């Protein structure tokens with residue numbers, strides 16, 4: 369992501385950061401692990417692992433249900449994370465923080481609870497060509513039920529959102545805009561503030577898929593004025609199986625529950641059930657308590673980082689990676705947006721991405737190969753699959769060198 | 784685990800110059816193989832004369848393992864009966880998926896080179912893609928086979 373040139377930051381001590389992540393210090397096939405698959409799922413610092421095991425060793429009970437000590441402790445930890453998240457993303461109220469399984473569930477929740485209720489035949493849902501399947505399929509499902517139409521804003525050859533086309537596609541028929549903050553497949557950063565302001569001029573609410581931005585940057589809900597914002601804990605150094613849907617309170621209040629069950633009710637008889645208030649209304653059943661507790665520890669960890677320094681380090685990694693990869697003969701980088709997160713997708717002319725994945729793994733390097741759950745992006749660039757190296761703040765420059773050497777080895781193998 | 788067990792010369796060669804890589808317009812059977820995990824997509828074309836596979840070919844794109852496997856398949860099965868072809872499919876399937884070490888790889892001839900995927904579970908789908916397509920072409924007259 370771009371960094372304001374005027375910001376002065378202290379030296380970023382990557383070795384100190386790496387010391388916090390035990391999983392990084394191991395060998396794979398006899399080689400030091402080089403983990404470059406962070407966009408799929410990143411790793412956890414020791415403090416998060418400790419928080420989860422401490423919770424299970426000392427505090428576990430069901431939440432919101434008991435008057436006994438453990439239940440109160442578990443509830444305090446669970447609700448404590450909600451406040452940490454609220455503060456971290458500067459939401460106006462904890463009522464706006466809904467715990468879900470992840471980005472996918474958050475988007476499905478909005479599509480079903482917000483969309484299915486309101487959309488009519490002829491209404492339009494505006495997304496972009498670079499969305500993850502999680503921000504395509506839930507909308508298609510709603511279209512099928514309601515007769516609304518999915519409209520897709522095109523991207524340019526560089527992999528940037530075509531803002532002129534987007535602006536034209538945003539009309540009175542548009543009932544919601546759903547856009548990824550950062551593309552997981554090619555790293556492009558979308559101008560979400562501009563998109564939100566544009567949509568609001570038409571009174572259209574905006575959902576931002578923040579799955580890929582939360583690991584790289586801090587986002588301020590009130591400054592951004594997003595109506596919905598979805599993210600996953602596991603991509604931002606927290607436990608798997610938990611994520612957050614942020615939604616403006618007035619919108620969430622106006623929406624029916626997504627699932628029925630325990631915790632989301634005030635009173636049940638067989639005639640009628642009285643739904644609970646926010647956020648409980650959207651949290652039916654026993655949640656992933658340990659995951660939420662771990663996510664709280666993740667926020668504590670992120671809060672002690674200097675995000676300007678993180679951004680500079682990641683930008684330097686991205687620049688170095690793109691520069692070094694460009695020296696590999698026959699390598700083509702897919703996605704050359706001006707504003708990019710530390711995600712590099714590429715193809716080699718002589719080696720299929722899938723074979724690359726296996727070969728570089730034998731050198732200890734973990735990259736993702738395939739369509740990255742973004743088949744339309746692959747189709748757009750006319751490639752069946754790409755290899756993708758995605759960097760987190762704990763990655764080092766010399767890991768780029770190991771990757772490049774492994775790619776050369778793969779090429780030799782197929783020469 | 785040596786990578787050369789997976790990417791044997793035969794595999795590299797058949798990937799670089801796949802045999803029978805063309806469309807047969809006058810096919811009697813066809814089926815598509817699709818691996819949604821990695822985007823590999825192959826189409827098999829078969830000409831059955833009575834019970835004999837008198838011609839067989841494929842087209843598409845995929846990783847080295849899936850392309851080489853399809854190429855080796857066409858090379859092996861041309862001239863065989865449907866029964867023989869399905870028997871080879873079964874034998875290879877067992878080699879890929881059985882927890883026991885294969886006893887007689889020699890008997891598989893060149894196809895034995897595909898046994899390297901046993902050490903790479905995520906790649907078994909690549910090696911078996913064309914075979915699943917073949918199986919569905921012969922058994923059901925041509926629907927899309929998927930490795931999922």
Ligand SMILES: Cc1ncc(COP(=O)(O)O)c(C=O)c1O
Nearest residue numbers: 470471472500502552577579600
């Ligand atoms: C941009 C984007 N959106 C949505 C998702 C889905 O996230 P999850 O699988 O955690 O629900 C991902 C993760 O793959 C992603 O990268």
